[in-house]
Amino acid sequence: MPKIVDHDAQRELFAGAAIRLIARDGFEGMTMRAVAAEAGLSYGSLFHYFGSKDDLLSHAVRLLTAQQSRRVNDFSSRSTGLKALERLLFDDALVDASSRDEAVVWLAFLSRAALEPTLAAMHGQLIDGWLERIRQMLDEARAAGEVPTGLDSEAEALAIWVFSAGIGQQGLLYPKRFPPARQQKLITAYLDKLRAKA
């Protein structure tokens, strides 16, 4: 009689452990043995759920980005326009103590994506999704008269994205000079410039 287990729950258990360890030791520093130990499950069973380390890695990243995507969607549906955009960026791009682990894993992912086309493709899809959300918010803002009618929402979405992503990264790497409050201020100032033109 097979033991009844929730396959997906076990997978998430392992993936969560992997994320914590990547945040601590980096992608390559994470070992399969350590993941099993961190998850509190046996070593051998890890290979029942993930065929290889790469498999686990990509699942962990997918888990991470799914959570982020869900948050983006939440924001874009809960409110509209520039205010929604600002709150989204505050919540998602800013890096503080609570989001540090995620940011470290994301950076590690980027570093690998620069080397592996497969991961680069995955990265591209995620970016496109986020850009589309931002563009929609900008269109809403324009319709609401918050920003100039001549605004090229696609180009501006790109600019906002790289700006806020850059801010978060610096917040992770150099928290002394880019504390959360400073990150906020930079984002607010940027959005204000958009508004000012109106």
Added chain:
Amino acid sequence: MPKIVDHDAQRELFAGAAIRLIARDGFEGMTMRAVAAEAGLSYGSLFHYFGSKDDLLSHAVRLLTAQQSRRVNDFSSRSTGLKALERLLFDDALVDASSRDEAVVWLAFLSRAALEPTLAAMHGQLIDGWLERIRQMLDEARAAGEVPTGLDSEAEALAIWVFSAGIGQQGLLYPKRFPPARQQKLITAYLDKLRAKA
């Protein structure tokens, strides 16, 4: 008398090989054997010049950043104001085929800096140096009347830095959507906003 060799030249030979391999295989994917082969010298010889892999790694990063610092200094001394700043950002922040290797290594370095305080400190120093250069250029621009007199050059330097760094990173990771021309346009548009206020 011993065989006459230029110690520093040999070190640069190895460090250059290391940079190429990091760009191809990542920090951890780079092996000492591969570096020796890439440099065209023997494996054992590598350890005459670098006591350990970490030693080689930090020297390679230092070489990279020294080159970047030198370029920044060149720009800030050769011309002045916004024009100088724009050329600096074009030359240094943009990522195209020719600067791809450097950008990959830099990203790998950032990824490690998120885990190791020593590298984080090194990163902080480099950032500070670049921020200072940008601030000086902004001050010159203000003195020349290119930007509003009320401009907070320190805060704006931060914004310019994270923006251009973010652009370069996306240029590396998603060249299809962020080709060099698009990167240029984004930077130009950003600087124009500064000017527009004047």
Added chain:
Amino acid sequence: MPKIVDHDAQRELFAGAAIRLIARDGFEGMTMRAVAAEAGLSYGSLFHYFGSKDDLLSHAVRLLTAQQSRRVNDFSSRSTGLKALERLLFDDALVDASSRDEAVVWLAFLSRAALEPTLAAMHGQLIDGWLERIRQMLDEARAAGEVPTGLDSEAEALAIWVFSAGIGQQGLLYPKRFPPARQQKLITAYLDKLRAKA
């Protein structure tokens, strides 16, 4: 359920292989690869049972000395007095073909103990145990009237120990001049001198 193996039996398998190889190649000459091959198991497997070469080494020495200690205890419980002592020394201090490996490993251990305080401490404990056994036998012999009542059993135990240890070592290093028969004769002659005084 995992493959069922006797963890301790595997450890002894490796430790036994280590002892044979130390006897052949010395402490430093023994390689982990050779131990695995000698034990008939794979290289990687060795590191499941011993975390490091030092770990294996100390376990091997411990195994050796445990066997010796057991023999000493056997002797001191099976018979008493000078006769017991003589048989103990014949069996334990003498070096012939059958005990050569043990003696070589022991000598290698001594050589390392002269350099490493940790091993020196281990050595001291072993010596103390053996000295105590010999002293007890001498006390028994004195109680039985085999040796003079004025005998200082502690000092004499020391003398007997260094003498028999010295003989065994020469038996190992110079078997032509110190064959087992000669070693026996020297020990017998020494003990006779004790008796003669009675």
Added chain:
Amino acid sequence: MPKIVDHDAQRELFAGAAIRLIARDGFEGMTMRAVAAEAGLSYGSLFHYFGSKDDLLSHAVRLLTAQQSRRVNDFSSRSTGLKALERLLFDDALVDASSRDEAVVWLAFLSRAALEPTLAAMHGQLIDGWLERIRQMLDEARAAGEVPTGLDSEAEALAIWVFSAGIGQQGLLYPKRFPPARQQKLITAYLDKLRAKA
């Protein structure tokens, strides 16, 4: 014009450095680079004077034993009988702080001699020389009436040798229990037993 150097003096310089390093790091722990550094000479020149590490090692041991042989000869020529023997043993077998290095190297040598026939042969020759000196002293003592006329000087020389060698070794390995004074006492007590029979 070749530089005028004292070939043998350079060799002794290296050999002396080797002995110090063996005493500190063991036979295998001694590296050729460290020897050159310790001798204050260049690495490459070491190989002008010694064709290989083994060559250096055997020369260092030869230097050590030559010094010991010289001392033994001195004693056997300067005085006679039991008194000479006692002084010889005090001076040569005892291990105190000043002779520790020599004793460590000697023990390392023994450990290797157990593995290499060449060194074992060298060891045998040295032993034979020392045994012969002791036998002569015993013969002198017998002629002088210090020991019983029935004494088997050859067998007794063997006994004295292994006893004093054993004492010295314990003095090295377990100085707390075998301090120099205790070593002396044990030797004196042994010789007294010889005399007592007279």
Added chain:
DNA sequence: TATGAATGAGCGTTCATTCAT
């Protein structure tokens, strides 16, 4: 399905030795 023992390729590092100058 679950477990952890078994495997061996690959890593960074050391080092005696050789060799060009």
Added chain:
DNA sequence: AATGAATGAACGCTCATTCAT
């Protein structure tokens, strides 16, 4: 003769992966 750079085999150790139970 003197120097130290060059070489590569060998070492201890790690680790993802496989497999027997």
